[in-house]
Amino acid sequence: MTTRIDRRFADLKKDGRAALVTFLMAGDPDPESSLAIISALPKAGADVIEIGMPFSDPMSDGPTIQAAGMRALKSGTTLRKTLELVRGFRKTDQQTPVVLMGYYNPIYVHGVERFLSDAIGAGVDGLIVVDLPPEEDDELCKPALKAGMNFIRLATPTTDDKRLPTVLQNTSGFVYYVSITGITGAAAPDADRVAQAVARIKRHTDLPIAVGFGVRDAARARAIAQGADGVVVGSALVEVLAKSLDKDGKATPATVPGVAALVSSLADGVRSARRLAAE
Amino acid sequence: MTVQQPNSFRTGPDETGKFGMFGGRFVAETLMPLILDLEKAYAEARHDAAFQKEMDGYLAHYVGRPSPLYYAERLTEHLRAASAPGGGAKIYFKREELNHTGAHKVNNVLGQIMLARRMGKQRIIAETGAGMHGVATATLCARFGLDCVVYMGAVDVERQKPNVFRMNMLGAEVRPVESGSKTLKDAMNEALRDWVTNVENTFYCIGTVAGPHPYPMLVRDFQSVIGRETREQMMAVEGRLPDSLVACIGGGSNAMGLFHPFLDDAQVEIYGVEAAGHGLTTGLHAASLSGGRPGVLHGNRTYLLMDDDGQIKDAHSISAGLDYPGIGPEHSWLHDMKRVTYLSATDDEALNAFQLCSRLEGIIPALEPAHAIAKILDLAPGKPKDHLMVVNLSGRGDKDLASVAQHLGGTL
Numbered sequence: 001m002t003t004r005i006d007r008r009f010a011d012l013k014k015d016g017r018a019a020l021v022t023f024l025m026a027g028d029p030d031p032e033s034s035l036a037i038i039s040a041l042p043k044a045g046a047d048v049i050e051i052g053m054p055f056s057d058p059m060s061d062g063p064t065i066q067a068a069g070m071r072a073l074k075s076g077t078t079l080r081k082t083l084e085l086v087r088g089f090r091k092t093d094q095q096t097p098v099v100l101m102g103y104y105n106p107i108y109v110h111g112v113e114r115f116l117s118d119a120i121g122a123g124v125d126g127l128i129v130v131d132l133p134p135e136e137d138d139e140l141c142k143p144a145l146k147a148g149m150n151f152i153r154l155a156t157p158t159t160d161d162k163r164l165p166t167v168l169q170n171t172s173g174f175v176y177y178v179s180i181t182g183i184t185g186a187a188a189p190d191a192d193r194v195a196q197a198v199a200r201i202k203r204h205t206d207l208p209i210a211v212g213f214g215v216r217d218a219a220r221a222r223a224i225a226q227g228a229d230g231v232v233v234g235s236a237l238v239e240v241l242a243k244s245l246d247k248d249g250k251a252t253p254a255t256v257p258g259v260a261a262l263v264s265s266l267a268d269g270v271r272s273a274r275r276l277a278a279e
Numbered sequence: 280m281t282v283q284q285p286n287s288f289r290t291g292p293d294e295t296g297k298f299g300m301f302g303g304r305f306v307a308e309t310l311m312p313l314i315l316d317l318e319k320a321y322a323e324a325r326h327d328a329a330f331q332k333e334m335d336g337y338l339a340h341y342v343g344r345p346s347p348l349y350y351a352e353r354l355t356e357h358l359r360a361a362s363a364p365g366g367g368a369k370i371y372f373k374r375e376e377l378n379h380t381g382a383h384k385v386n387n388v389l390g391q392i393m394l395a396r397r398m399g400k401q402r403i404i405a406e407t408g409a410g411m412h413g414v415a416t417a418t419l420c421a422r423f424g425l426d427c428v429v430y431m432g433a434v435d436v437e438r439q440k441p442n443v444f445r446m447n448m449l450g451a452e453v454r455p456v457e458s459g460s461k462t463l464k465d466a467m468n469e470a471l472r473d474w475v476t477n478v479e480n481t482f483y484c485i486g487t488v489a490g491p492h493p494y495p496m497l498v499r500d501f502q503s504v505i506g507r508e509t510r511e512q513m514m515a516v517e518g519r520l521p522d523s524l525v526a527c528i529g530g531g532s533n534a535m536g537l538f539h540p541f542l543d544d545a546q547v548e549i550y551g552v553e554a555a556g557h558g559l560t561t562g563l564h565a566a567s568l569s570g571g572r573p574g575v576l577h578g579n580r581t582y583l584l585m586d587d588d589g590q591i592k593d594a595h596s597i598s599a600g601l602d603y604p605g606i607g608p609e610h611s612w613l614h615d616m617k618r619v620t621y622l623s624a625t626d627d628e629a630l631n632a633f634q635l636c637s638r639l640e641g642i643i644p645a646l647e648p649a650h651a652i653a654k655i656l657d658l659a660p661g662k663p664k665d666h667l668m669v670v671n672l673s674g675r676g677d678k679d680l681a682s683v684a685q686h687l688g689g690t691l
Contacts, residue, residue, distance in 0.1 A: 057465075105575045106589035
């Protein structure tokens with residue numbers, strides 16, 4: 001069973017370049033602006049769209065993503081509304097893969113089977129659930145794979161060669177390599193070390209490897225893209241969004257163009273990487 | 280619905296860290312190898328006679344164990360005066376407030392710090408609510424020369440100032456947490472963020488029987504010294520086991536420590552007391568079992584206070600130590616299995632019990648065990664005179680004097 005994610009990475013491989021994977025929080029700063037922002041991403045150069053499901057207690061996130069989640073919850077975003085956002089996006093885009101990322105409790109409370117059928121109905125292609133390691137695969141991972149959804153796993157610097165097979169066993173779509181031990185938005189990783197880590201994971205899997213955490217600008221995106229199949233950018237985009245808001249936290253005319261401009265610049269960085277390598 | 284009773288209530292957790300459906304290991308991948316390392320280190324340590332012997336030595340000479348089992352004669356007489364003839368249980372206090380640092384918390388911290396030393400970790404982090412776990416952690420880090428960082432909600436820093444000062448005096452760094460509700464759950468989030476960042480050298484010393492496996496198990500094991508001593512002491516004094524046990528519950532470590540050695544003694548009634556805050560019907564409380572439902576937070580599945588979307592709600596309690604929207608997973612299981620009866624006490628009931636215990640017994644309890652005492656005021660009069668009731672006096676009240684004074688309309 002191939003998904004939009006599988007097809008997108010296969011196409012990019014033919015083009016000889018890495019994917020730009022963007023992360024933004026659903027409902028940040030409000031449902032309408034959020035849909036406008038997400039809808040602007042593909043044209044700006046995003047290849048895969050990650051959408052955060054806000055949670056009251058985001059244990060793996062730094063202050064930037066925490067604040068985005070708080071804005072989203074304050075604007076009334078629920079899991080149901082996150083799925084509505086995806087449905088809205090799919091009205092204008094049938095090609096770009098959408099991955100939902102978040103924590104397990106809202107999904108568990110929604111009901112796993114109901115969530116999977118609602119998410120597939122809305123046009124979601126994959127899931128990243130931070131607090132579901134392989135040890136808890138029976139909860140959501142296996143039902144998701146069975147339902148035809150990609151279940152994307154995080155691999156980290158603490159995931160050694162002995163543990164990698166466990167982590168990769170029920171992973172599909174791509175592998176999300178978290179390039180540092182830490183929370184989202186933390187310091188930038190060294191590009192050479194990242195390339196080595198990607199090479200190490202590639203010895204264990206044929207899946208594409210996307211690298212995230214600490215990628216802030218086009219230069220860094222290009223450096224990471226030399227050695228990986230995808231570059232994930234989150235906190236930097238959320239920061240641009242946050243800075244564009246007025247003093248009451250409301251969206252302004254600068255919000256959508258601001259985020260789109262950074263995505264364009266990151267896309268240029270990612271797209272120039274393999275060209276540089278080839279020249 | 281009848282509940283299928285297991286042969287023993289004392290065999291959990293299973294190899295996946297579950298008590299029935301509760302517990303588990305719901306953590307980020309970065310932490311998973313650390314949790315597996317900890318599980319392995321603990322499995323080795325618990326069968327190492329030298330480890331046990333060293334711990335017993337510190338428990339005796341540094342913590343001051345065994346803690347007394349004390350007959351609360353005047354409280355007993357006071358409640359008998361309000362009972363029907365021949366009624367009014369005989370009340371004993373398990374005096375955990377006499378431990379070094381003034382609460383039961385030190386039992387667990389000693390065990391975890393010894394594990395950290397065994398694992399070669401030099402930096403210790405902890406979360407704290409009322410500050411008692413933070414103080415115990417700071418104390419043992421001072422004793423063993425380890426670096427100590429304690430995360431504490433900004434609201435709790437404000438209402439538990441004496442404990443913040445104690446931790447500073449002991450050389451620990453207290454980091455106020457400004458996110459979320461600025462209480463215990465947010466302190467735990469922040470401690471987890473620290474741990475995920477500093478995986479190489481850092482040991483996370485969790486203060487209660489919650490979090491990812493193996494924490495609920497190892498904290499329970501380290502606290503079970505309370506129940507084991509209570510068994511022996513009651514046998515020595517009364518020649519038989521107690522008839523009932525009562526303990527307050529936030530995360531539930533003092534309760535689990537008292538309860539666990541008695542779980543298979545079917546004749547022993549067991550009562551846990553959650554914090555009902557302003558009252559269960561007000562929505563402003565911390566009673567996860569009475570007012571919550573199963574969910575996943577902080578590494579385990581357990582009963583949680585949350586809204587219909589699965590967003591965690593803020594807990595409310597006069598007691599910072601009970602102000603947590605979850606509960607240890609083993610308690611959730613014991614609740615569903617109906618082995619333990621879970622009650623709740625309001626802020627006002629706890630304040631009343633706080634004053635009554637101070638005046639009748641000359642013991643100023645912490646606000647946390649004041650919740651347990653509040654319920655024995657209800658339970659004891661309905662029991663016969665020969666009913667032996669043990670309440671876990673899990674901490675002393677010095678830290679609470681300012682906030683109690685404020686609630687009673689005065690200042691210190």
